Amino acid sequence: MHSSLGIPMRSDERNRREVVGSGASAAAVALAAAAGPAVLLAAGALAKGADQPAIVASMLAAEQTAAVAYGAAAAAGLLTKPLTDVARLFHDQAEAHAGALAPELRALGGKPPRRRRPEDVKGLAGLRSEAEFIAFAIQLENAAVRRHVEALQVLQTPKLLGTVARIMASCGQHLVILRQELSADPADWVPDAFETGSSPAPAET
Amino acid sequence: MIPAAMDQSRNIRGGVSRRILLQGAGAAVGAAAAASIAACGEDGQATTQSGGIEGTASDVGTLRGALAIELTAVTAYERGSPLLSGRRRRACELFLAQEQEHADTLTKAITQLGGAASVEPIPLDYSQLSGSTFLPLAKNVADAAIAAYIAAIPRLSSGDLRATIATILADEAEHLSVLLGFQGRPQAPDALVIGDPDALR
Numbered sequence: 001m002h003s004s005l006g007i008p009m010r011s012d013e014r015n016r017r018e019v020v021g022s023g024a025s026a027a028a029v030a031l032a033a034a035a036g037p038a039v040l041l042a043a044g045a046l047a048k049g050a051d052q053p054a055i056v057a058s059m060l061a062a063e064q065t066a067a068v069a070y071g072a073a074a075a076a077g078l079l080t081k082p083l084t085d086v087a088r089l090f091h092d093q094a095e096a097h098a099g100a101l102a103p104e105l106r107a108l109g110g111k112p113p114r115r116r117r118p119e120d121v122k123g124l125a126g127l128r129s130e131a132e133f134i135a136f137a138i139q140l141e142n143a144a145v146r147r148h149v150e151a152l153q154v155l156q157t158p159k160l161l162g163t164v165a166r167i168m169a170s171c172g173q174h175l176v177i178l179r180q181e182l183s184a185d186p187a188d189w190v191p192d193a194f195e196t197g198s199s200p201a202p203a204e205t
Numbered sequence: 206m207i208p209a210a211m212d213q214s215r216n217i218r219g220g221v222s223r224r225i226l227l228q229g230a231g232a233a234v235g236a237a238a239a240a241s242i243a244a245c246g247e248d249g250q251a252t253t254q255s256g257g258i259e260g261t262a263s264d265v266g267t268l269r270g271a272l273a274i275e276l277t278a279v280t281a282y283e284r285g286s287p288l289l290s291g292r293r294r295r296a297c298e299l300f301l302a303q304e305q306e307h308a309d310t311l312t313k314a315i316t317q318l319g320g321a322a323s324v325e326p327i328p329l330d331y332s333q334l335s336g337s338t339f340l341p342l343a344k345n346v347a348d349a350a351i352a353a354y355i356a357a358i359p360r361l362s363s364g365d366l367r368a369t370i371a372t373i374l375a376d377e378a379e380h381l382s383v384l385l386g387f388q389g390r391p392q393a394p395d396a397l398v399i400g401d402p403d404a405l406r
Binding site: 027089090092093096097100152153159161162165166167168169170171172173174175176180181184185186187189193194195196 | 291300301302306307356358360367369371374377380381383386396397399
């Protein structure tokens with residue numbers, strides 16, 4: 001099964017496509033097919049009449065949430081040194097993403113959301129192992145990718161589109177690093193030719 | 206090795222860069238595509254709708270530029286993957302298949318928008334290609350593709366096209382991350398990934 005542009009779609013995506021209707025875009029269908037952490041905005045919500053400031057505010061909130069989650073994980077003593085370093089790097093980069101989106105939001109007349117706290121991040125407190133952290137982080141990054149794909153469909157400002165594209169590419173790189181923590185098989189590192197944020201975490205090998 | 210004459214025939218103006226996407230692959234635009242683009246208008250305002258996707262003449266040019274880059278990547282991986290072994294080879298063979306998927310998708314989009322997908326890869330010098338020189342070359346191809354896609358996304362007229370290109374962009378960024386890791390380099394060096402428009406110059 002392929003989208004109108006030839007993007008391979010999984011069977012569950014096909015079913016959702018049938019529900020959504022033939023006019024739905026491939027990306028929107030792929031987005032609707034994926035699930036993420038409850039703390040993040042449900043896939044598809046952006047397209048439901050959200051205006052540009054609301055979309056950017058949503059992305060900014062997600063980056064703030066990711067920064068808090070990675071920062072808390074790095075500080076919790078749960079992770080080995082290499083993975084702690086990864087969490088710190090991702091924390092810093094999520095902060096940078098938020099820092100890039102904040103002025104864009106203000107330029108659109110929006111107000112940045114309040115800073116998140118670790119207790120705001122659902123599921124974070126329950127993490128008990130490195131494997132759980134990695135799976136959580138993969139969900140976080142997948143949800144971010146889906147959000148960015150959806151935003152790119154709706155946003156219009158060229159500078160903002162470029163910023164979101166750069167952030168989405170960064171999320172893809174985060175996903176590779178996380179997948180490599182779980183699997184030594186290159187096929188698991190980049191499982192799809194089109195990164196839609198819908199690939200599950202690879203089985204640990 | 207690519208024969209010199211063949212290299213010369215692959216006269217794509219401008220190399221891999223923002224410019225190639227903005228100029229619609231330059232001299233690689235064939236007569237049929239040019240006629241199609243002219244019929245749609247040069248200002249990018251006219252909308253072509255065919256096969257379920259929307260786009261403008263400007264979009265066709267942008268997609269043709271992207272296709273040239275993907276075909277370049279396909280050629281590079283075809284030549285370089287056999288020189289590698291182990292996980293490096295498996296990864297690059299996977300990337301070859303994924304680059305071909307990108308190229309197929311772009312070809313379909315261009316065709317559906319009424320353009321001609323007869324695009325040539327950008328000529329690269331493979332004369333010194335070896336197992337040790339291929340990974341840096343592949344990294345440069347990925348860097349160039351990323352830069353080109355980031356330049357292209359704000360210029361595409363339809364949300365569907367932007368979303369599709371963004372999923373390819375992220376995949377290229379993932380390739381880059383793996384390739385950097387193979388070279389012992391940081392795999393996510395930048396919070397805002399920018400690529401390198403001059404990577405293949």
